[in-house]
Amino acid sequence: MNPMKIILRIGYIIAIGLASLCLNSCRNQSLEGMVVFTQVPVGNLDIHGKAIAHKYKGAQIVAINPGEPGAPEIILTPDFYSACSPDISYDAKHLLFTAQQKENDSWQVWEMDMENRTSKKITHFKESCYGPAYLPAGRLVFSRQMPETGTGPVHALYTMDLDGANVSQITFQPHFDYTTTVLRDGRILMLTKQLFPQPGDMMYMAIRPNGTKTELFYKGPDSSILNNQAYETGDGLVYFIEWGNGNPNNGNIISINQNRPLFTKVNLTSGIAGSFYSVLPMQPGRMLVSYRPSDTGPVGLYSFSAKDKSLGVPIYKHPGYHAIEPVLVEAFTRPRNLPDDTNPKKTTGLLFCQDINVIAQPDGPDLLDNAKATKVEVLGINKSMGIVPVEEDGSFYLKVIADTPIRLQTLDENDNILYGPSGWIWIRPFERRGCVGCHQDPELAPDNFVPLSVKKPPVSIPVEDSYETEQSAPSKEMNKNEEK
Incomplete structure (x- = not known):
């Protein structure tokens, strides 16, 4: 054999080996303490009063180290056409998200192992599924598109085991229902909008995981748009984004007290120009927010002081992408596991x-x-x-x-x-x-x-x-x- 060909083959094998080692090293890099968020191509961020489940084209879920501004992001979903709506497990070892493997696929719920970054499909429905969130006892809740019956594009909340067993529908109304978070008391905070007989405004409802005791949690001014992601802090405050008068370019950070959610609204950013799109409480009084200063340009990640109601320095900005839906890879206290007092044998x-x-x-x-x-x-x-x-x-x-x-x-x-x-x-x-x-x-x-x-x-x-x-x-x- 030609000596030159032998040298080239050896070099090729060494190159493959080094690439494999690099890939394994990247995959084995710990994500603990990092921020995971959805990266949406500029031009594909569509927020309006009818869009509760966002179907971002070409979105990816990525991770960054907030302590190293400017460091390259780690793409966690390279094998998907589009992925969004990340939700971290209580032990920070797994991640739920919604994704399309191929462009024309329905949206389904997937779960990622945060250690080896492999993903498995959780839902296998013909219809699309959105907004997954972890529940105690190895279950999850998500929004599922329902068959058309003449009442509009109805979506209902479902719960199921993480292995796909014991599927249960828990909402039964002509609404678009979507999970926003699971409160510490064990209830699900649901974003909902009436579709029939006439369209209604968005509002948050609190509901038990078995579908009982549904009650109004928060309703903003008429025509306001509410974010499909909310967070509750250890001091009982719930934070979310509200766009007033249906205007997607004036989003504000809102806090309400979980004990009196209908009467404790505080607008933290009314004096700040621009628009907010997501909020993530990090430490007492400190937050990570998705924000852009004008109607044009990308949405970046910034620090924010709830105490001073002031915007801090940018943590992440990319000229070609919006950064939204941040979550922190950190273990946190599991919500209460509420008992189920329904009886499926009764009608x-x-x-x-x-x-x-x-x-x-x-x-x-x-x-x-x-x-x-x-x-x-x-x-x-x-x-x-x-x-x-x-x-x-x-x-x-x-x-x-x-x-x-x-x-x-x-x-x-x-x-x-x-x-x-x-x-x-x-x-x-x-x-x-x-x-x-x-x-x-x-x-x-x-x-x-x-x-x-x-x-x-x-x-x-x-x-x-x-x-x-x-x-x-x-x-x-x-x-x-x-x-x-």
Whole structure:
């Protein structure tokens, strides 16, 4: 053999060996203490009031060392066409994310081993899945696109084991539901937007992992856009981004207290020009934020002082990419593992109201001169499911088909609509759910007495073949104050 060819072959083998050693060295580099984020090509950052699950084209999940500004990033998802929505496990050893392997694939949930950086597919649905987050006891929650039924692009929350077993749907409403985070008390913080019968505004709802006890957590001004990523700190504050008036170029950092989320809003960045896109609490009073100073140019990672409400130095900027959705590779306290009191063998749940005439003070004139409601109507997706007379004390007690979306509206003795329809609700199998009144003050505690309705068997919904059901019609003209 030609000596020159032998030398060339030896050199080729040595080069391959060195490349392999370099690759293994990079893969074995510890990511502990690093920041992982989504890198989106400039021009592909689409934020608007209809986009809850963002489908970034060509996005990648990368890691940087925040203590070494200017150091090259480590691409963690080179084998995917697009990847985003990283969520770190409690022990910081694994990472959930949403990705497309190929451009036309549906979005599915994957999990990465942070030590060897290999990924495995968790969901295998025909429909796309978004927004994964770790739950205690080896489970996760995510948003799944539902089949079209005429109510819009509905997405529901699902939970499942990390090995793909025990899949369970936990939300049942004509909404776009999306996971934002798991709170320390074990509840899921869900970003949701009504799609049917008319589009609604974005809001955060808190829900247990079994789909019970859903309640309003935060709602901003009309037409505001809420971020699909939020974080709770050890002192009980929840941080997220809010874009006012549907304008994607005026995002602000908002904090609310988990104990009183509806009444503790603080805007930390109202005095800072530009727009914020993500917020990551790092240390007490210190944050890492995604920010850009103008409507043009890339979004970079910056330090931010919550105490001084001031923007710090840039940690990472790239002229060709936006940097959003940062997470810290660091172990943290696992949230509470809430018990599941539902019973899948049951087909109904119970809904109770103490007094439908207990209402929050409306804005403007009193509705119908404060007429007294004597009935409650239960509305389904396409029809009325029945009208039920309430007791003398205004209470009602219903047995409702489980996992079925319903709305409620109150009527007077002449079937005029006084309040409603309400937002969509559902009852899980064997769930017991109650409220103080209709549109009541969310911090109102119930009076200590036994309502008349619970002294009788619950009324089954739908109310079959009743005169009242036949007479009610979902298309009847609604009171001009319904929207209130």
